Amino acid sequence: MDLSHSAEDEQFRRDVREWLGDNLVGDFAELKGLGGSGKDLEAHDERLEWDRHLARHGWTCIGWPTEHGGRGLSLMQQVIFHEEYARANAPARVNHLGEELLGPTLIAHGTPAQRERFLPKIRAVEELWCQGYSEPGAGSDLANVSTKARLEGSGEPGEWVIDGQKVWTSLAQFADWIFVLARTEPGSSRHKGLSFLLVPTKQDGVEIRGIEQLTTGAEFNEVFFTGARTSADLVVGEPGDGWGVAMSLLGFERGVSTLGQQVGFAREFQGVVELARSTGAIDDPILRDRLANAKVGLETMRLNALRTLSGGGPGAESIAKLVWGNWHRRLGELAMEIAGTSSLSTQGAPYDLDRWQRLFLFSRADTIYGGSDEVQRNILSERVLGLPREARP
Incomplete structure (x- = not known):
């Protein structure tokens, strides 16, 4: 892959850098480094307004x-945008699930x-989305989904009625x-009989309960x-074929959105380096070597x-998850040592965590959520190396 920048790319970099410099001012300047x-x-709420400001200016x-309202930028220009966004210490975005995951899935x-209904509001950050995949009995083993939906109504368009957690x-x-x-086909199991539904959250049949974390x-x-x-018409793809749509969405999750995730990683790493300088830990050759690594x-x-x-080749998504999950967890451990x-x-009192304690505690989960390390290694062993499949009940 050619990683060189054209003259057009370099001009684009200057444009992004100038725009961020001109706009991360006033109240928005107070948001630098927040989120993540x-x-x-x-x-x-303040970062939401920043996202809407980005939207109003085409960012x-x-x-x-372009036919779906985007800018149609090249891969390299998208990378440049994320790089400059990180250098500007701009706040973490709030519209990731809509912009980076659902939007491309609807386009595909x-x-x-x-x-027509959803893309303009995602682009303008007027509607926010969340992801209803994991269940108490279906985390990394997503094919074990038990949430059910049935189609009701003989007239058009009818409705899906959903029960589950x-x-x-x-x-x-x-x-x-x-x-x-x-699961929309009674009696189905594993990957078959699943559907990908778009469901409004502001209704009596949906209850949301927060889970308080160590952070x-x-x-x-x-x-x-x-x-x-x-x-009934808010099923993406054909009813019963939701597994393929869901896997396509996860492909987008491991795609350009990974670069957005690394915006936060780069900011955190620079903060750890500055911490090491302030404490004098950077003079310790072992810690300095770990920072270099x-x-x-x-x-x-x-x-x-x-x-x-x-292109990436087979297993690229699993490799990426293994790499960043373990890197981030090690960064949290290194920050605590420094x-x-x-x-x-x-x-x-009662539990006032600083930035590095919060990073350490949060990153303990990085090798579990989004597909645990064990699951990613199984995928690589079975689908890439061709080893025998793990025994399943």
Whole structure:
């Protein structure tokens, strides 16, 4: 893959840098560095307004095709945007699930009516989305989904009626809509008989309960469906073929959105380096070597993300998940070691975590959520190396 920048790309970089410099001012300047891993609730409403400001100036959905309201930017220009966004210390975005995951999925699999209904509001950040995949009995083993939906109504268009529970649903408390993987064919199992439904959250049949975490936040939620309803035409793809749509969406999750995730990683790494300078830990050759390894790992993730986007080969998504999940967890551990003994106690009552304690605690889950390390290694062993499949009941 050619990683060189053309003259047009370099001009684009200057344009992005200038725009961010001109716009991250006033109240928006106060948002620099806010949000990110373990801090998704931080200044959420203010960051939402920043996202809408980006939208008004054409800086959302930059990789979407122009016919769907995007800017149709090249892969390299998307990378440049994320790089400059990180350098500007701009706040973490709040519209990731709509812009980076559902939007591309609707472009690939949605009907014209679905695209017309939802894409403009995603692009303008007028409607927020959350993801209804994981369940108490279906986390990394997503094919074990038990949430059910049945079609009611003999007239047009009819309605899907949904019953079940989802869990670990990020930012559901702010979402207007949730895309739900539900079992719509009675008696089906595993990958068969699932459908990908678009469901409004603001209705009596949907209850959202926050899950308080060690980091003191509650960006994760339980979502309960008790006779929740959505129009029959809000199924993406054919009924019963939801597994393919869901896997397509996860492909987007491992795609350009990975570069957005690395915006936060780069910011955190730079903060750890500054912490090491302030404490004098940077003079310790062992810790300095670990910082150097972390820097190399950060660049490796960037190059691997680019490789994945340009084709990547089989198993690229699982490799990416293994790499960034373990890198981020090690960064949290390194931050605690650099902070020293002060990292072992909170700074105030009752439970006042500092930035590095929050990073350490949150990153313990990185090798579990989104597909655990064990599941990713099984995928690589079975689908890439051709080893025998693990015995399943």
